[in-house]
Amino acid sequence: MALPTILVDDEKCHDPLSCRKCLLVCPTRVLGLGTSVGPEKFKQIDPAFFVVRGVRFQFCTGCDKCVEVCPTHAIQISFDGGKVA
């Protein structure tokens, strides 16, 4: 079975914690949120530092629902070894 390459343009993806459309639309819960910075004392992480990444790659069917739902076209999925159309 092929694994997808999931590319998310963090510049286009603002505040995924509030948007979360891609997380909710994915029928196999492939995507997850992480942060690009670590926790700091007395500070909550700014929403701008939340990022969307593939987690359960092995369950991605390539349905592209996340690509279609993304309001800023930040997600690209490819099944041919990283080349995105």
Added chain:
Amino acid sequence: MCVWCERYSQGHERWYLNPANYARRLYKVRKEEVESAGAEANPQAAGGMATVGRDYIEAMQANDHETVERLRTAAEQRSWAVHFGQVVTIEEIHQILEIIYPISLITCACRRSMRGLPDEENFTCVGMGPGMYKWERWPETYRGGVHFLTPDEGKEVIDVLNRRGLVHCMYTFGTPYLGGICNCDYPDCAGIRTAQDLGVKTLWKGHYVADVDSDRCNGCALCARRCQFDALSFSPSTQMAYIDPLKCFGCGLCRNVCKPNAIAMVERASLPAVAEVW
């Protein structure tokens, strides 16, 4: 025998019923271990909880058993030293809530990571013990704030989460320091997901195995949607619940909805074939 009980129960029935494992001295051990392990934020880790990455999934897909074995062993050793869980029953949680202090309800980092769940819908995690006194210093870890609870309030919360179908797991923060009761489901919970999808034992099975009494099972199938471990199915030919004891984690969720009391939780140690299946 459960290796954690062997090492850390100190004469108590289970290691998580030993009050010493909720002590602050052990909490300090964790910080050094985590920092020396370089467990800083990794976006791929989606919330910092993934114990293995894409390379593991790739090796699995390629049937590269050697690489899988190597990565699995490394991930398990790391997890068992710092942060892993074991499934417990609701009766045991009630016992634990009499031992620990303080008890607090916090938001779940796993569901924030996998669902982007807003804080107000996400209070499903119980933080406990001296680590909780530091919560104001770490607003990200305790995103959404903290509700401190009495033992009775804690039990009420646990009962509600159990009815919702969530599995109770005791988690270490610098083993054997126990700092959290996670209330988990598949696939949002990183512990269950990692154990089920990847065979990495970040979540251990509990001390019980569910057993169906075929004389009592009335075929209502209420239990069928409770299992988070793919261990319970409903058999069309017998019109009864069928439980695979090798897959059962012993959480007791199926038993808790069984009206005719047809499901019993039996001691894992009493069944030779699964006594060492954790």
